[in-house]
Amino acid sequence: MSKNNIEKLIYLFSKIPGLGPRSSRRAVLYLLKNKETMMFSLAELIKNTAESVKNCINCYNIDSSSICSICSDKNRESNIICVVESVADLWAIERGKIYKGTYHVLGGVLSAIDNIAPQDLNIDQLIERVKNQKITEIIFATNANIEGQTTAFYITEKLKDYDVKISQLAHGIPIGGELDYLDEGTLNAALKSRHLF
Numbered sequence: 316m317s318k319n320n321i322e323k324l325i326y327l328f329s330k331i332p333g334l335g336p337r338s339s340r341r342a343v344l345y346l347l348k349n350k351e352t353m354m355f356s357l358a359e360l361i362k363n364t365a366e367s368v369k370n371c372i373n374c375y376n377i378d379s380s381s382i383c384s385i386c387s388d389k390n391r392e393s394n395i396i397c398v399v400e401s402v403a404d405l406w407a408i409e410r411g412k413i414y415k416g417t418y419h420v421l422g423g424v425l426s427a428i429d430n431i432a433p434q435d436l437n438i439d440q441l442i443e444r445v446k447n448q449k450i451t452e453i454i455f456a457t458n459a460n461i462e463g464q465t466t467a468f469y470i471t472e473k474l475k476d477y478d479v480k481i482s483q484l485a486h487g488i489p490i491g492g493e494l495d496y497l498d499e500g501t502l503n504a505a506l507k508s509r510h511l512f
């Protein structure tokens with residue numbers, strides 16, 4: 316590997332979110348020092364993943380098969396769909412290990428500023444699923460900002476003729492959060508979504 320290649324590698328690493336020039340230099344140096352155990356296997360894995368990755372044709376999750384591992388899992392409740400903006404959000408909910416339904420990844424949110432219209436998102440595909448897959452419940456897990464809420468509202472309107480229960484994640488006080496430190500918006504949302512003991 317020429318010095319030039321190493322520099323290119325450091326440059327590419329520095330483009331990865333969370334890695335600046337300093338950490339990418341450290342990462343590349345680590346790989347060079349551990350060529351046999353890390354560098355070759357990482358290179359092969361990155362190549363294989365790039366060649367095999369695809370979007371699930373049902374929920375738009377990313378996986379190496381055209382029906383993702385969540386959609387094809389018989390133990391999951393296929394009648395429930397959690398609607399998320401991105402695969403990162405899907406991963407976040409999966410890390411909680413409590414949700415056992417399926418997902419639908421919208422691929423973004425409606426935004427007038429960014430010129431994102433309903434046809435730019437996987438909304439029609441979600442309506443089709445509700446129509447064809449005996450879906451009984453939709454849970455919106457879009458972000459608690461104007462775009463996330465507008466998108467959830469837009470989809471809810473589109474679903475009003477279907478017999479499906481629609482809910483959204485509660486917004487409010489984080490675990491371990493102290494009231495005095497919260498902004499009014501969060502506190503008001505928590506008050507609105509209060510529940511009985």
Ligand SMILES: [Zn+2]
Nearest residue numbers: 371374383386
């Ligand atoms: Zn899927």
